[in-house]
Amino acid sequence: MTDSAITSKSARDHCLCGAVEFRVNFPTRWCAHCHCSMCQQAHGAAFVTWVGVPKIQFEFLSEEKHLNWYASSDAASRGYCNRCGTTLLFRSSRWDDEIHVTLANFEQPIDRTPSFHVFYDSHVKWVRLGDDLEQYPETP
Secondary structure (H helix, E strand, O other): EEEOOOOOOEEEEEOOOOOOEEEOOOOEEEEEEEEHHHHHHHHHHEEEEEEEEEEEHEEEOOOOEEEEEEOOOOEEEEEEEEEOOOOOEEEEEEHOOOEEEEHEEEEOOOOOOEEEEOOOOHOOOOOOOOOOOOOOOOOO
């Protein structure tokens, strides 16, 4: 469900140092918390909140020379800044027309809020969630 209070048509996202910057044009497809072990390790966090964006609505605002891709599996890779190390992007052959972007790095609100948890079977036991969002063992 989209947030009707958002009036902007796009939002900017960037890494910690600002060397990798891009814009996402709305509408996005979804927003979810991922609890898979690879997201936990790549971000050093209990989970990562991703936004699914059609590739045609994604635009780099900076040169891509500071963006590196790490193949985290045979089908997927994670994009990160080679200056500050911020992991920003995820792409997979499973969702070939889409790029996944970290919600936390946006400068302003996007057109939706998180609506579910994925790979919840891998969640860390030391975090207690306070929401009533659907929890899936994998991706729905």
